[in-house]
Amino acid sequence: MPERKNIGDNAFILPEPMTVVGTMYGGKPNFMAVAWVTRCNYKPCLMAICINKKHATSESITANQEFSINLASESMLEKVDAAGLISGRKLDKSSLFEVHFGELKNAPLVMEAPLSLEMRLHDKLELDTNTIFVGEVMGVWTEDQYLTDEFVDIEKVRPYTLTMPDNRYWAVGRQLGRAWHDGKAVKNQLKG
Amino acid sequence: MPERKNIGDNAFILPEPMTVVGTMYGGKPNFMAVAWVTRCNYKPCLMAICINKKHATSESITANQEFSINLASESMLEKVDAAGLISGRKLDKSSLFEVHFGELKNAPLVMEAPLSLEMRLHDKLELDTNTIFVGEVMGVWTEDQYLTDEFVDIEKVRPYTLTMPDNRYWAVGRQLGRAWHDGKAVKNQLKG
Numbered sequence: 001m002p003e004r005k006n007i008g009d010n011a012f013i014l015p016e017p018m019t020v021v022g023t024m025y026g027g028k029p030n031f032m033a034v035a036w037v038t039r040c041n042y043k044p045c046l047m048a049i050c051i052n053k054k055h056a057t058s059e060s061i062t063a064n065q066e067f068s069i070n071l072a073s074e075s076m077l078e079k080v081d082a083a084g085l086i087s088g089r090k091l092d093k094s095s096l097f098e099v100h101f102g103e104l105k106n107a108p109l110v111m112e113a114p115l116s117l118e119m120r121l122h123d124k125l126e127l128d129t130n131t132i133f134v135g136e137v138m139g140v141w142t143e144d145q146y147l148t149d150e151f152v153d154i155e156k157v158r159p160y161t162l163t164m165p166d167n168r169y170w171a172v173g174r175q176l177g178r179a180w181h182d183g184k185a186v187k188n189q190l191k192g
Numbered sequence: 193m194p195e196r197k198n199i200g201d202n203a204f205i206l207p208e209p210m211t212v213v214g215t216m217y218g219g220k221p222n223f224m225a226v227a228w229v230t231r232c233n234y235k236p237c238l239m240a241i242c243i244n245k246k247h248a249t250s251e252s253i254t255a256n257q258e259f260s261i262n263l264a265s266e267s268m269l270e271k272v273d274a275a276g277l278i279s280g281r282k283l284d285k286s287s288l289f290e291v292h293f294g295e296l297k298n299a300p301l302v303m304e305a306p307l308s309l310e311m312r313l314h315d316k317l318e319l320d321t322n323t324i325f326v327g328e329v330m331g332v333w334t335e336d337q338y339l340t341d342e343f344v345d346i347e348k349v350r351p352y353t354l355t356m357p358d359n360r361y362w363a364v365g366r367q368l369g370r371a372w373h374d375g376k377a378v379k380n381q382l383k384g
Contacts, residue, residue, distance in 0.1 A: 009237040009329040012307045013344050015364050017206050038230040040242035041319040045201040050232035081375030115204045125317045127233040137201040152205050173365030183273030
């Protein structure tokens with residue numbers, strides 16, 4: 001039996017998807033690097049992002065009730081990291097990315113991102129240092145270059161993940177298997 | 193200028209980390225495959241998991257106020273997928289994994305997982321089909337075999353991610369860079 005030990009609450013790693021959250025701040029697009037993001041509801045299609053309350057992005061989402069989530073591609077890594085190094089309160093980040101708009105006028109969509117989600121604020125939960133903003137996906141913008149047979153192709157999108165507290169970025173690697181599929185033999189064993 | 197188009201709300205991909213959520217159900221450990229998970233608060237260390245309300249896991253977390261989050265390693269893929277194929281209401285899944293307990297008596301920790309987090313329910317947010325359960329990390333359990341120089345080593349842990357709606361599992365690939373670091377040149381350009 002291996003010896004397990006408790007290493008304390010801040011020492012685990014979890015590969016989380018790297019995104020850029022877009023908001024309108026002072027009349028201009030503002031961008032924040034966010035990996036604390038997840039799908040959170042099946043129907044309607046809701047996403048949660050978890051943002052420190054001090055950030056300009058939190059202020060903008062609360063004021064405008066709209067934002068965007070843009071999946072970061074490997075080619076965007078340095079610009080996305082720069083967005084995470086700079087506060088929108090101190091420096092105008094609007095020139096970092098070219099944007100376009102869908103239906104929502106306060107959800108600037110990053111042209112360079114392979115996938116851009118238009119989000120309308122649906123609910124929020126205030127925690128100690130952060131707020132969970134829950135948004136409804138109002139539109140998903142992409143280009144033909146990221147599709148294969150009309151489906152989004154991860155090999156073309158090239159998303160990446162962040163781990164903390166080691167603060168490293170990781171490519172998405174090879175396909176390991178298929179979900180709701182590869183466990184069928186184990187399921188049948190359990191059923192006996 | 194590339195042509196961007198709106199492909200609808202359920203067609204995007206996001207590589208999310210694969211975990212096993214452990215609860216006590218009917219006096220026995222129960223396991224659920226969960227990729228809708230994220231860190232959500234800096235201090236205290238809080239995590240959010242987003243679970244369909246119909247699942248036995250939702251009932252158990254609400255009843256016990258405790259659960260575990262176990263990072264899935266590549267070697268666990270078939271068993272974790274099986275956990276996602278079976279309802280704890282229909283079949284006893286307690287034999288899928290060996291467990292141990294830390295401080296919390298209703299948070300069964302998966303021995304086979306490289307990292308197991310003991311979680312105490314901190315808050316929750318009810319959405320339409322799902323509930324966001326926010327838990328505080330009360331302990332992080334691992335073994336020396338997953339550490340290098342006292343730090344968790346992703347090469348030894350071998351976590352993986354899930355994308356939907358294509359329902360595929362992906363390995364974590366090569367290191368691409370360092371966070372809060374690789375954007376410094378871009379930041380300096382912006383500062384002018």
